[in-house]
Every structure is written in structure tokens, then in C-alpha cells.
Amino acid sequence: QLQLQESGPGLVKPSETLSLTCTVSGGSISSSSYYWGWIRQPPGKGLEWIGSIYYSGSTYYNPSLKSRVTISVDTSKNQFSLKLSSVTAADTAVYYCAGTINDAFDIWGQGTMVTVSS
């Protein structure tokens, strides 16, 4: 059974780069059966799609974040990662990684809270 787990710093300073990793277990990150994504949720607010990466390595980003986002895959570690540069307080949120099987976000990690503050 596919499981995902986010990891990374819970506190990031303004203007720095937020870096998170999602470890996949129960399946291969290289499988053509899945693709992977990041979604965030500011405190008390709704969900926002950040971007997705396919087994081919192709990436797609939310246009509102595109200039600051990079998603990549490390097949040797069965992980995929998120980097968000030049963060501000508006980037404070719970960040979720998710796996897509049925053209939906089928499997979710538990989420990790990231606070942007000096």
C-alpha cells in the first residue's frame, strides 16, 4: 500500500528557500502508474495546488508560484522534493505531498507545517 511522508524544516526565514522532501513507500516512484504532487494549506484556509511531477520527469507548476517553485525526483531514494524560493509570511502553511493514481490526489502524506518567520 502506497504511503507518503513529508520531512523538512518547520521554520524558514523570509527571503530564504523552503525545502521539503516526500518519501514514498509501498511503491516505486518511477512507476508509470503514478505521478506526484505538492499541495499546501495556509492556516484556516483552503487547499492550493503547487505543482506536479510525472514519472518522465516532466513538471507542471501553479502559474501563481511558477517563478519560485522547483519539484524534482530522486529515484535512488524513492523521494520527490519541493523547493520554494524567496518565501514570505504568505507561504506559511501545511504542506502536503500526494500521489496520483486515478487522475486525482489519491494518497496524501500527513502534512508538515512550515512557518516563515525571522
Place this chain on the structure above:
Amino acid sequence: QSALTQPASVSGSPGQSITISCTGTSSDVGSYNLVSWYQQHPGKAPKLMIYEGSKRPSGVSNRFSGSKSGNTASLTISGLQAEDEADYYCCSYAGSSFWVFGGGTKLTVL
């Protein structure tokens, strides 16, 4: 891309049925049969309840059903139970491998 429009809140009594709407545009909901619905309890990760507009993942109660008409998708929960009280989010494919979520609806079971 603009967020899909959902009512901020809906409520119902145990045993009743409720419907949550999700309005998009001809560029997202209206163009693709790829609307999904998620249930989120406080402090928990979202859980997929409906995909491809009306399909239920294994393990999801058949009290949950989805439909679409034009640019509006809907989630119906029948036989409301106390455990259904949660936030619900819709999500639609918007072309070019982009996805857009709704603003979320808080369901209260009276």
C-alpha cells in the same frame, strides 16, 4: 486560474441528504470529467472521496456520490452521520496538467 466556487457552509440533520456544489468554468469543470472531492477532518490530511466526477475509491461509503452538469459539479451525501462533519473540497483538472481546488465547504451535522 481562479479557485472553484463552493458554498462556505452547509448543514443537515442525521439521516438527511445534503449536496455541495462546485462551480468552475468551461476551461476546467465544464471541459473535463476529472472532478474529485476530498473530506478533511480538523488537523488531518484530506481524503479522496470521489474521483472522475462520480467514482468512489475502494472503502468509501456508497452514501457519497458525485455528479456534474455543465460547469458545476456536485457532491451528495445521503443518510448523514455525525462522522461526516468535516470540510469538503472539490478539485478539477484545468488542462495542461494544471489542477485547481475549490475554496472548501464546512459541513455541520446538526
